[in-house]
Amino acid sequence: MSFINSLDPRINRLSIPSEFGASFPEQGEKDQFITYEVFVQPKENKAFQHEGIVHAPTEEMAFLFAKEQFSRRGMNCSGIWVIKTTDIQVSPITENGEDIYDYINKEIMEGAAKGENEKYQVFQLMKRGKQHIHAGELDAHSPEEALWNAKNKFAGDKPAFNLWIVKDSVILKIEGEEFSDIWETLPDKKYRDAMDYKATEKIKKFKEEQKA
């Protein structure tokens, strides 16, 4: 059997066959993890905002991946919330700058099955093309009631185009004093920042030497 001959010693150590069989397992036999939506708090006391997704088997793993993905660089993270994509209730998205709150009426709430009184978190899309931003929390007996309560609590002069509603109990929250150690070393990783690679002096000196 012959192996891939690479310039990279690590690849040579893997002994990768130079020819593969034709078949590769179909997607169905493979391993599509579910997705989690990740919200990042850029600074203490600032609102959480949606940053993207991670694929993970559990919410704890989702947090670890989210930390690697969305807080690699200094001073831009002081908390992360992780929410399973299917746990987020989504309103329709409005057209022509209309406020989504104008579409929420009492009937929506009254038509819904009532559960226990629970805490919900509300995220609003205030600008098309930007991220959903955390508006605040409220209590409700159903997601529909949460929409109605959100209208009373968060509707303002500026229209919101889309709402995400999530039961507080399903959110994995890594934030606050208890977890502050996690972000402590971020500012030390200067080698990750463009600022750490100044070279103007070196070029200047080189040019002067060339002239001389």
Add this chain to the structure above:
Amino acid sequence: MYGGGQVFEPSSTNNDLLKDEDPKKLAEFEARIARGEKIEPKDWMPKLYRKQLIRMIEQHGHSEIIGALPEGTWITRAPGFKRKLALMAKVQDEVGHAQLLYGAAETLGKSREQMIQDLITGKSKYSNIFNYPTFTWADSCFISWLVDAGAIVNQLANARGSYGPYCRALDRICAEESFHLKYGHHCVIHLATGTPKQREMMQEAVNRWWAPMMHFFGPSDKISTHTEILTKWKVKMATNDECRQQFLDMYVPKIWELGLTIPDENLKRNEQTGEWEFTEPDWEEFKRVINGDGPCNKERLAVRRTAEERGAWVRRALASKTKGEEYVAPMA
């Protein structure tokens, strides 16, 4: 990192896809884009728009993953601890970018597993430049500085496009690329202003990489298919030639000021037109390498495939924790 030169399908298929669209919805969609608004995953969009975006974002994601390989090669042999730290951080960024991009493509309805499958089986493409080998440390410096510089030209253009999730991913990516660019420049300056041996090493890398770098932005507008509709829909934001010209304008002077030469005696800026003139790149070679016959195509895919196969047991073990929950497309 990303190269242009996406191979779009012939326009006859495009027209087929377009003719079934509801004209009223299409008009609203185009009006939204004309107003400068972003399209979001739940918005109505033409099939052709969805298809081209998936192809483009997916290809971009694959380029990040495969692009990490020629640079990753040099992590173990980086000259010194500081360079090793930086290169590890950069390679981690690139893989992270792929995750962001796959996430954006997923909002359009293609699963990440399917994209990985299509990469490994050779169905999807990635940036051609990563099919060339990094013989020396200087090659990896060339990539960090100039291939990333080319990628930034492309990505800044695309970040002004119409699809919300792609633009948001690109904003995040471009912010990190500024570190790559500065780090890469720092490495090249160090070699170019160093000992005669270091200078020679850097010059050789420039000689090796110049042709692939000119290919990077894709075939000249003269010979590539124009797709006006993709420009109108803000899927393609700048032509291959526009990106190439912008790159030359920004970086040729920076290469020259380090006393390095560029292996193209026809390369010069035409003072009257403001355009750069150069020897036409060998587009036959470009096509040949894209179609699989480059120095590293086989190795790149074999490495990716091996990682997928040998890591399968870890993912299976983890998947047993998911309690059979079903995958749905992510939100934004």
